[in-house]
Amino acid sequence: MKNYGKLVNFEFNRVAKLFAVLMGITLILQIAGVFVEARDYLNMANEKIYEEMMPKAEFLETFGQMSFLQVIRSIWFLGPIGLCVAGVAFYIFLIWYRDWVGKNTFVYRLLMLPTSRLNIFFAKITTIMIMTLGFVAFQLILLPIEIVIFKGMVPVDFRNDMGLTELVGSMPELSIIIPGSFLEFILYYGAGLLAVSILFTGILFERSFKWKGIFAAVAYGAVAVVLFIAPLLLQEFVVDGFFYPIELFVLEIVIGLILLAASIWMSGFLLKKKITV
Numbered sequence: 001m002k003n004y005g006k007l008v009n010f011e012f013n014r015v016a017k018l019f020a021v022l023m024g025i026t027l028i029l030q031i032a033g034v035f036v037e038a039r040d041y042l043n044m045a046n047e048k049i050y051e052e053m054m055p056k057a058e059f060l061e062t063f064g065q066m067s068f069l070q071v072i073r074s075i076w077f078l079g080p081i082g083l084c085v086a087g088v089a090f091y092i093f094l095i096w097y098r099d100w101v102g103k104n105t106f107v108y109r110l111l112m113l114p115t116s117r118l119n120i121f122f123a124k125i126t127t128i129m130i131m132t133l134g135f136v137a138f139q140l141i142l143l144p145i146e147i148v149i150f151k152g153m154v155p156v157d158f159r160n161d162m163g164l165t166e167l168v169g170s171m172p173e174l175s176i177i178i179p180g181s182f183l184e185f186i187l188y189y190g191a192g193l194l195a196v197s198i199l200f201t202g203i204l205f206e207r208s209f210k211w212k213g214i215f216a217a218v219a220y221g222a223v224a225v226v227l228f229i230a231p232l233l234l235q236e237f238v239v240d241g242f243f244y245p246i247e248l249f250v251l252e253i254v255i256g257l258i259l260l261a262a263s264i265w266m267s268g269f270l271l272k273k274k275i276t277v
Contacts, residue, residue: 003113003114003115003116003119004115004119004122004123007113007115007119007120007122007123008123008126008127008130010123011095011123011124011126011127012127012130014098015091015095015127015131018087018091019131019134022080022083022084022087022135023134023135023138025080025083026080026081026083026084026135026138026139026142027142029076029077029079029080030076030077030080030142030146031142031145031146031149032076033071033074033075033076033077034071034076034146034149034150034153035149035153036074036076037066037070037071037074037076038066038071038150038153038154039153041066041070041154041158042153042154042158044063045059045063045158048063056157060157060158064160065157065158065159065160066154066158066159066160067159067160067161067162068146068147068150068161068162068167069162069167069170069171071146071150072167072170072171072174073171078173081139081173081177084135088128088131088132088135091128091131092128092196092199092200093199093203095124095127095128096124096200096203096204096207097203100207107275111271111275117268117271117272118264118267118268118271118272120271121200121264121267121268121271124200125193125196125197125200128196129189129192129193129196132189132192133189136177136178139177139178140178143164143167144164147164165180168180176188190256191256193260194228194256194259194260194263197260197263197264197267198220198221198224198259198263199221200263200267201217201220201263201266201267201270202217202218202220202221203217204266204267204270204271204274204275205217205220205270207270207275208270208274208275209274220266224259224262224263227255227259228252228255228256228259230255231243231248231251231252231255232248232252235248
């Protein structure tokens with residue numbers, strides 16, 4: 001456990017700069033987006049009411065009040081989130097392949113450490129989860145701050161206030177990133193953990209067998225996906241709704257756990273037996 005903790009700390013320190021840069025970009029762009037979107041709306045209101053002499057009631061009836069949802073739906077808000085998602089997706093591969101880059105490849109020293117090689121797998125997947133949850137936590141901290149800025153800019157008569165839960169529920173993209181319940185959190189991020197573990201196993205196949213490993217990785221991923229969705233396919237096309245929804249749900253959970261265990265076991269096997277130093 002001590003060696004695992006040291007490896008996690010080491011891996012996170014390697015990505016800390018990227019993590020900080022992405023959070024900084026998110027902070028700057030999203031707050032800038034609040035100012036830009038609110039200012040655009042207020043400029044339009046001023047133009048219609050004070051220059052074109054449109055009554056305020058008519059303006060509100062025609063154009064409606066502004067809600068923070070307009071900010072959330074803008075590229076200013078969704079763009080940084082997409083960038084963070086892309087950053088994590090990119091680092092899923094980089095966290096392994098960077099160890100093989102260079103004349104004196106670092107992976108040799110990593111594999112020679114006096115600890116179980118499976119700890120390397122666990123440390124890397126833990127780092128990915130820390131990054132992901134860190135971005136989510138940062139977004140949860142940012143949202144109330146942005147809402148306060150929004151309320152400070154847009155007069156109460158011209159805005160439609162929405163609660164944080166209502167805002168998140170109105171955006172499917174945010175509902176996945178910020179689940180509405182603990183069960184949804186476990187399901188969404190459990191599925192993400194499973195997907196990362198399968199990708200890690202595929203990367204280790206490629207590192208172990210080179211070109212043959214690419215085909216093995218693709219085949220492994222395809223088999224995992226087919227097995228995971230097999231109950232859904234059976235329910236829809238073979239047994240014609242035989243399972244109750246709760247039974248189907250439990251079946252998916254069990255298959256997911258089996259696939260996760262299989263990925264961990266296979267990754268451990270490849271690290272111990274196929275990747276040599």
